[in-house]
Amino acid sequence: MFVCMCYGVTDKDIRNAVQSEGAGNLRELRSHLNLGTQCGKCVQMAQEIIDQTIIDESLFKDVG
Ligand code: FES
Secondary structure (H helix, E strand, O other), X not given: OEEXXXXXXXXXXXXXXXXXHOOOOHHHHHHHOOOOOOOOOOHHHHHHHHHXXXXXXXXXXXXX
């Protein structure tokens, strides 16, 4: 699913940046991916995906 239509960034790209690059917020995400600087419509969705990925990761760690 495309989150940022202006730069063609998908939810998978964002999850990868959080998991592999350790991006924990939008500012850090922007240092890995180009998004949110054109129209800004994707910013809220991108933040939700960052939050959800971090929550999913911490749940996974608790189980493991
Ligand atoms: S959709 Fe991401 S900047 Fe426009």
